[in-house]
Amino acid sequence: MSPRIAYIAANTFREAVRDRVLYNLIAFTLLLSGAAIFVGQISIDIERLVVINLGLTAVSLFGVVIAIFIGIGLVSKEIEKRTLYTVLSRPVRRWEFIVGKFFGLAGTLVVNTFFMAIGVFGALLYVTHKFSKPDALILVALYFIILEFLVICSLALLFSSFSSPLLSAVFAFSLFVIGSFADDLRGFAGMAHGITRWIATGAAYLVPNFSALNVISAVAHQQPMSSQLILQNTLYALFYTAMALSGAVLIFERRNLK
Amino acid sequence: MKSARQRTTIIAAATLAISMAASVLLLRHIDRLRPQASIEDVLYINSPKTIKRASLGFDGLMACIYWTRTVQYFGHRHFDYAHTYNELAPLLEITTTLDPHLLPAYQFGASFLAPKPPGGAGQPERAIQLMEYGIQNNPDNWQLYYNLGFVYYTELKDYRKASEVFERGSHVPNAHPFMKILAAQMAMHAGDFTTARMLWSATYETAREATIRQNAVEHLRAIQVDEDVTHLEALVAEFAQRDGRAPNMAELVAAAHLKGVPVDPDGDAYKITPDGRVLVETPDDFPFITKGLPPGYKPGPPKFHNHS
Numbered sequence: 179m180s181p182r183i184a185y186i187a188a189n190t191f192r193e194a195v196r197d198r199v200l201y202n203l204i205a206f207t208l209l210l211s212g213a214a215i216f217v218g219q220i221s222i223d224i225e226r227l228v229v230i231n232l233g234l235t236a237v238s239l240f241g242v243v244i245a246i247f248i249g250i251g252l253v254s255k256e257i258e259k260r261t262l263y264t265v266l267s268r269p270v271r272r273w274e275f276i277v278g279k280f281f282g283l284a285g286t287l288v289v290n291t292f293f294m295a296i297g298v299f300g301a302l303l304y305v306t307h308k309f310s311k312p313d314a315l316i317l318v319a320l321y322f323i324i325l326e327f328l329v330i331c332s333l334a335l336l337f338s339s340f341s342s343p344l345l346s347a348v349f350a351f352s353l354f355v356i357g358s359f360a361d362d363l364r365g366f367a368g369m370a371h372g373i374t375r376w377i378a379t380g381a382a383y384l385v386p387n388f389s390a391l392n393v394i395s396a397v398a399h400q401q402p403m404s405s406q407l408i409l410q411n412t413l414y415a416l417f418y419t420a421m422a423l424s425g426a427v428l429i430f431e432r433r434n435l436k
Numbered sequence: 437m438k439s440a441r442q443r444t445t446i447i448a449a450a451t452l453a454i455s456m457a458a459s460v461l462l463l464r465h466i467d468r469l470r471p472q473a474s475i476e477d478v479l480y481i482n483s484p485k486t487i488k489r490a491s492l493g494f495d496g497l498m499a500c501i502y503w504t505r506t507v508q509y510f511g512h513r514h515f516d517y518a519h520t521y522n523e524l525a526p527l528l529e530i531t532t533t534l535d536p537h538l539l540p541a542y543q544f545g546a547s548f549l550a551p552k553p554p555g556g557a558g559q560p561e562r563a564i565q566l567m568e569y570g571i572q573n574n575p576d577n578w579q580l581y582y583n584l585g586f587v588y589y590t591e592l593k594d595y596r597k598a599s600e601v602f603e604r605g606s607h608v609p610n611a612h613p614f615m616k617i618l619a620a621q622m623a624m625h626a627g628d629f630t631t632a633r634m635l636w637s638a639t640y641e642t643a644r645e646a647t648i649r650q651n652a653v654e655h656l657r658a659i660q661v662d663e664d665v666t667h668l669e670a671l672v673a674e675f676a677q678r679d680g681r682a683p684n685m686a687e688l689v690a691a692a693h694l695k696g697v698p699v700d701p702d703g704d705a706y707k708i709t710p711d712g713r714v715l716v717e718t719p720d721d722f723p724f725i726t727k728g729l730p731p732g733y734k735p736g737p738p739k740f741h742n743h744s
Contacts, residue, residue, distance in 0.1 A: 221504040223540035223645055231497040238494070358492040388493065395496030399537045 182270050183278040190282020191289075194248055199286060202240050203293050209236055214301040225305040230316060230398040233298035238323045238394070240294070241287050242354055245327050248286070249334025250346035252279045257435065266435070273427040280335055280423055287327040295320050312400035318408060319397040325415035326391045330354060332422035333386070339430040357388040386418055482526050484533030491534065499535030506531055506541070510548045514555075521557035524548060528566055532573075539577065542570035546583050547648075550591045560591040578615060579642070581605025589622065589635065599623040614638050629663045657701045658724035661716055665727040668698060668706060668714040682712035700728075 194200075210233055217228045253276075256262035265275060295316075302313065333353055337346035356363070360382060367378035391411055393403060481487055491498040506527040513521055528545040531538060548556055550563035567584035574580060581601050588598035599622035606615035618638070621631050633656065640652035671692045675683045685697055685708050697705045704717035706728070716728040 217500075217504065221500070221507050222544055222647075224500050224503055224538070227496070227538070228500045231494075231500050235494045235497040355492065359489070362489070392493040394494065395499075395535060395537075398496050399535075401537075 180274060182274050183281065186265070186270070186275060186278025187281035187285060190252065190279050191285045194283070194286040197248075199244055199248065200290060200293075202244065203290065203297075206236055206240060206294050207297055210297050210301045211304075214304050226302065227398050229298065229301045229305050231394060233294070233301060234316070234319050234323065234394040234397070237291055237294045237298065237320065238326065238392075241291060241323065241327050242330055244290065245283065245287060245330040246334050246347055246350045246354070249283055249331050250338045250343045250350060252283065252335060253338040253430065254343050254346070262435065272431050276335060276339065276423065276427050276430055280331055283331045283335075284328055287331065288324060291320060291324055291327070315397045315400060315403060318403045319393050321408070322391045322393055322411060325411060326388055328419045329357075329386045329388075329391075329415055329422070332419040332426070336422045336426040336429070339426040340433065353385060354388065357386040358392075359389070360385055360387040361389045387414070391415065482530070484530045487530055488534055495534045499531050499538050499541075502527060502531040502534060503538060503541050506545070506548075517554050519553040521548070521553070521559075524557045525559060525562045525566075532566065532569060536569070536573035539570070539574065539580070542567055542574075542580055543583050544648075546587055547651075550587045552591075560587055563587045563591070576608055576610075578605045578608040578611035581608065582612075582615065582618075582638070582642075585618065585622070586635065586639070595622050612638075612642065629659055629666075632659050654722075655724050658722050658726075660701050661722050661725045662727045664698060664700065664706065665714045665716075665725075668708075669712070669727075672708060672712045672714060676712055682708060682710060684708060 210229070213232050214225070214229055217225055221228070253262075256265070262275075266272065298316065298320075299309075299313075302316075303309065330350065334346065334350045337349045341349065363378070363382040363385065367375060367382045370378045396403070481490070487498065487502075488495050506524065509523060509527060510521065513524075528541060528549065531541045532545075535541075546563040546567050549566065550556055550558075550560040552558045564584065564587055567580060567587065570580045571577075571584065581604055585598045585601035585605065588594045588601060599619050602615050602619035602622055605611055606619055614634075618635065621634060636652045636655045636659065640649055640656070643649050643652065668688070671688060672682055675688060675691055683691060685705065688694070688708065689697055699705050700716050700722070702718070702721055707715045707717065709715060713731075714728055715730055716722060716725065719725065719729050719733055722728075
């Protein structure tokens with residue numbers, strides 16, 4: 179990574195922290211500790227499941243919201259405040275700016291996820307009193323959630339590179355919802371005929387497949403994860419992120435900033 | 437200037453606190469005005485597949501939420517001594533569709549659905565459907581076969597099916613050895629007290645949940661009473677046939693060479709009525725007994741005691 183990208187990434191991270199993004203950790207802690215204490219009293223035999231399901235779902239949703247709402251403003255805010263011109267007047271290439279912003283946001287989310295993961299394991303220890311070997315699978319689910327964040331960050335940046343923040347948020351959130359239905363979309367494509375089938379199949383493969391990255395329920399039930407799934411999900415997320423980032427760079431390179 | 441700001445802060449804080457307290461109080465009044473059942477009995481979306489799709493892949497958490505809702509629904513209806521549980525089966529269907537591996541939903545769900553009201557919903561067929569769905573999705577879990585066999589045995593008295601299910605379950609890897617014994621016992625001596633005692637003892641030994649273990653203890657106590665009363669009534673009938681009248685307890689103890697006045701599991705002596713019935717002293721303490729009850733007795737909702 180070039181020092182310029184690292185510098186932009188570090189600044190993006192600092193800015194997110196200054197914007198009190200990490201305050202969501204307080205809400206997360208309250209949510210999880212409340213659930214860990216109260217679920218045992220209002221339900222039967224699902225304390226462990228709730229801590230894992232609720233904890234990982236919250237990690238995922240909090241992260242998605244942060245990724246979208248910070249990601250959409252990364253470019254437009256710089257243009258609005260006119261700080262982009264200062265940055266680009268220095269020897270910084272436009273693609274370096276986009277990639278730096280991406281790494282800054284991804285770093286913020288990784289740090290956020292790290293603290294949330296500590297919270298999940300703490301709550302789990304509270305309800306089960308000891309860790310067991312299958313609990314290590316939670317790390318796999320957290321890793322997949324981080325992969326999901328990379329994809330969403332890159333999409334938010336892609337939309338931010340050519341659209342207004344509001345529209346970017348709508349596009350990114352819609353893609354998140356559609357991506358969660360990716361398996362169903364593929365199913366519908368399989369049932370269609372003729373040109374519709376081709377279009378539907380194309381759309382099904384074009385949207386990000388978030389359902390493949392969601393293994394929360396399986397991990398809660400201690401179902402083993404194959405190394406092949408981990409490897410292929412990693413490659414998929416990296417390629418998809420690279421694709422969306424390339425799109426963002428292509429658009430931003432040609433954007434008239436005057 | 438500073439004092440003006442301070443005054444504003446104090447007034448705003450006081451207004452906030454008063455408004456919050458007033459809104460909470462008002463809401464409590466409004467809750468009393470609204471019929472409770474209309475809140476509890478409504479399932480806004482009753483299609484499990486729709487809810488699964490709407491959960492955006494976070495179906496594990498949704499299943500936990502729906503399972504908690506099911507427990508709360510059953511608990512409230514049970515507490516109210518209700519005779520209808522209209523939303524119980526749909527709630528369980530939604531829960532298990534969202535997460536087909538959520539074992540407590542099958543195990544407890546069947547025990548909510550199968551018993552007759554007010555103890556349960558009185559829907560043993562739905563309980564069987566639920567358990568079969570659970571077995572289909574968790575074929576390696578022998579406890580689900582045990583729970584299914586239990587429903588056939590206790591609610592439907594279908595001993596042949598119960599035996600078949602226990603037999604199926606005994607072939608599951610790591611199945612408890614008593615599954616084979618239960619299958620054989622069910623086939624040969626289904627209706628007797630020994631089989632019932634064996635089933636509830638097995639439940640007591642294998643259950644992790646305190647409520648299930650307590651329930652098993654209550655049933656074991658009830659079996660003890662039923663067996664005692666059956667035995668004592670046979671002795672009373674024998675006496676009556678010989679002497680032309682029912683004995684009192686002292687006469688029965690002497691005639692049948694009993695070691696002492698027979699007592700129930702709480703240590704209270706059984707009573708004999710002039711027409712030869714054998715009764716327990718306090719039927720409310722034995723919510724599951726079928727014998728020893730005074731004529732016209734109407735049981736209250738089951739109450740559990742701590743028996744170690």
